[in-house]
Amino acid sequence: LVKPVVPSQILAVVTQTLRQASESSAKILIVDDDSSLLKLLSTLLTPSGYQLTLLSEPQQFWEILEQSEPDLLILDIKFSKPASSDQEKERSSFFNGIELCQVIRNDLRWNRLPVILLSVHTDLETVQRGFMAGADDFLSKPVVASELLIRVRSRLKQRKMWKIIEYDELTGVSLRRKALEDLTRAIHLAQRQGQPFCLAILDLDHFKRVNDQYGHETGDLVLSYFGQLLNKSFRSQDIIGRWGGEEFVVGMIGMTKLEGSKRLENILEKLNNYLFVAANGTSFRVTFSGGIAQLRENGNELQMLYTAADQALYQAKEAGRRRIIA
Numbered sequence: 142l143v144k145p146v147v148p149s150q151i152l153a154v155v156t157q158t159l160r161q162a163s164e165s166s167a168k169i170l171i172v173d174d175d176s177s178l179l180k181l182l183s184t185l186l187t188p189s190g191y192q193l194t195l196l197s198e199p200q201q202f203w204e205i206l207e208q209s210e211p212d213l214l215i216l217d218i219k220f221s222k223p224a225s226s227d228q229e230k231e232r233s234s235f236f237n238g239i240e241l242c243q244v245i246r247n248d249l250r251w252n253r254l255p256v257i258l259l260s261v262h263t264d265l266e267t268v269q270r271g272f273m274a275g276a277d278d279f280l281s282k283p284v285v286a287s288e289l290l291i292r293v294r295s296r297l298k299q300r301k302m303w304k305i306i307e308y309d310e311l312t313g314v315s316l317r318r319k320a321l322e323d324l325t326r327a328i329h330l331a332q333r334q335g336q337p338f339c340l341a342i343l344d345l346d347h348f349k350r351v352n353d354q355y356g357h358e359t360g361d362l363v364l365s366y367f368g369q370l371l372n373k374s375f376r377s378q379d380i381i382g383r384w385g386g387e388e389f390v391v392g393m394i395g396m397t398k399l400e401g402s403k404r405l406e407n408i409l410e411k412l413n414n415y416l417f418v419a420a421n422g423t424s425f426r427v428t429f430s431g432g433i434a435q436l437r438e439n440g441n442e443l444q445m446l447y448t449a450a451d452q453a454l455y456q457a458k459e460a461g462r463r464r465i466i467a
């Protein structure tokens with residue numbers, strides 16, 4: 142099992158992970174109807190190790206955006222393909238990169254995604270409209286390799302800074318605001334794809350006693366251990382957040398309540414088997430209680446799932462703690 146580490150070590154680990162994630166394997170989505178330009182950008186960016194998703198069909202934009210979860214979006218301003226069907230005509234306003242950028246900025250799930258606009262038109266008015274729509278940067282066509290790399294790196298750095306403030310230093314899991322965004326996005330996707338999804342709320346049992354008996358620092362160590370245990374026990378696509386104090390949320394993608402409960406019971410057993418040692422040398426054990434709710438069965442939105450999971454958590458506490466109730 143994982144050993145508890147002090148917060149500064151966690152920050153170092155988080156920072157290191159973020160560095161690796163942002164610099165070598167950062168995900169970039171490039172949208173341009175000109176496939177020869179896509180090819181060129183791919184040739185220029187691939188040697189730096191970026192994971193590229195190239196999209197020449199703007200009408201697939203939202204679907205690909207959700208699937209690829211990029212760290213950076215490079216977006217053409219003008220899509221020349223004429224709308225062929227009524228449905229495409231309806232969405233044709235999205236075929237303008239500037240307007241699309243504005244929609245992204247107003248979308249809770251994507252408003253911190255850096256956007257670089259690509260255009261042959263670099264007149265002041267176009268550039269101004271781009272920035273007003275929330276673009277972070279501009280690249281003119283034809284693209285100059287060195288300029289492209291500098292701008293990409295600088296936008297990814299911005300993304301990295303966001304990531305650092307999105308994670309909880311003590312536990313290494315997402316902070317509430319980030320978890321909220323990720324959960325909203327995951328539920329949206331699960332709805333569209335008709336996939337199962339479940340949400341759990343976990344709360345440490347009698348945690349106040351741990352603080353009272355062994356001190357706040359020991360309490361912090363328990364929280365840190367619990368955060369690491371959660372991070373280790375779920376897949377990378379799952380969402381783990383510190384909702385507040387000693388309460389955590391977990392969003393399990395593609396999982397039913399039954400599967401989710403089994404996994405949580407496993408974690409509960411691991412936690413219960415771990416012997417913590419307080420500063421004064423006393424050893425003690427910690428448990429948690431959990432409530433779990435499933436998409437569609439308990440509601441179609443995050444708020445409804447949260448309420449259902451919270452009620453189940455309350456029942457788990459009432460029934461004597463140290464259990465998961467679905």
Ligand code: GH3
Pocket residue numbers: 344345346347348349350352356357358359360361364385386387458462
């Ligand atoms: P229950 O089983 O009903 O959940 O009891 P509890 O004692 O865990 O519940 P309560 O909500 O009364 O207490 C939560 C405690 O968690 C109170 C607070 O001091 C402590 N806590 C919250 N955040 C932190 C933190 O960051 N560090 C430490 N050490 N303690 C924290």
Ligand code: MG
Pocket residue numbers: 173174175217218219220221
């Ligand atoms: Mg174009």
Ligand code: MG
Pocket residue numbers: 344345346347348349387
């Ligand atoms: Mg508690």
Ligand code: MG
Pocket residue numbers: 344345386387388
């Ligand atoms: Mg609590």
